[in-house]
Amino acid sequence: MKQKEILLFGATGQIGRNLIRKLSKNNYKITAVTRNIHRAGYKLKTQANPGYLELVELENFNFEKIESLVKNCSICINLVGILYESKKNHFKTIHTDLPNMLSKVANNLKIEKFIHVSALGIEKANDSNYATSKLEGEKKVLENFNNSIVLKPSIVYSVDDKFTTNFMTLLSRLPFMPLYYNGKTKFAPIHVSDLVDIIVKMIETNNRNLVLECIGPEIISFKEIIKELLVSIGKNRLLIPLPNPIAKFSAKIFQLLPKPILTEDQLKLLKYDNISSGLYKTNFDLGLFSKKIFKNEIDKYSFNWRTGGQFSKINKSSSIK
Secondary structure: OOOEEEEEOOOOHHHHHHHHHHHHHOEEEEEEEEEHHHHHHHHHHHOOOOOOEEEEOOOOHHHHHHHHHHHHEEEEEEEEOOOOOOOOOHHHHHHHHHHHHHHHHHHHHHOEEEEEEOOOOOOOOOOOOHHHHHHHHHHHHHHHHEEEEEEEOOOOOOOOOOOOHHHHHHHOOOOEEEEHHHOOOEEEOHHHHHHHHHHHHHHHOOOOOEEEOOOOOOOEHHHHHHHHHHHHHHOOOEEEEOHHHHHHHHHHOOOOOOOOOOOHHHHHHHHEOOOOOOOOOOOOOOOOOOOOOOOHHHHOOOHHHHOOOHHHHHHHHHHHO
């Protein structure tokens, strides 16, 4: 049987890097698309076995170039996404226009599958530009390509993420942690390795025309997540519920930073639970069980934020009460 050729957009993120490792290990040939081949090269070249990964530079989503790439693949996977807007990157361009273009090209060239990674918990968040752009992107993909698979993960975490690592940095430096919406927002965090396993199963099985919510084995509130992170890094911090007017003001300030800690749009998203909606099947319904427990996994890398760094691993059990 002819080996599947994988075309991957969004290869440099935590999901992309882990997916490349998994696909390469399983003998898939991968073409990874990046905006800057020199900056991405050192991140990606070490992720794959020799001969299994080709890097291609693409600027401004050139249609002709994209068409030539899709023409040579069996399966196209889109992982591209942003958490906040900048002068160069806008939600509509990244989350709606790009998947719209890719799925149209995939349909025209009649490739085997188009896999699009979106986000969980966005159906009700119609006041968020992030959420509405993601939903519109999903809609375009499903309209354009019958064999498309849309994956909607909850918070994806690992040592390479920008979620647990950013919060551990904040918790190690700040004397208190603000709790937005009283910390009651619920999440079903999924470890990146579990999500990658699901993506690989989507490649290897006959699933088509599917929307799948990808969740971890636990439902955890924002406050519980912060408490778990504090225990893991061995810190005690005040957890202070922040009134909405003050939260909105702080978001206005934070979003002015080059890499915003929090934006007004992200604050809107935090109003809504990030758990299974009941509208679609989950990975558990398909027998794809995510098994990684949040507390156990963060303990494997949280030593970077403990007093003493890697040496603290020896005394962690005795130092954290």
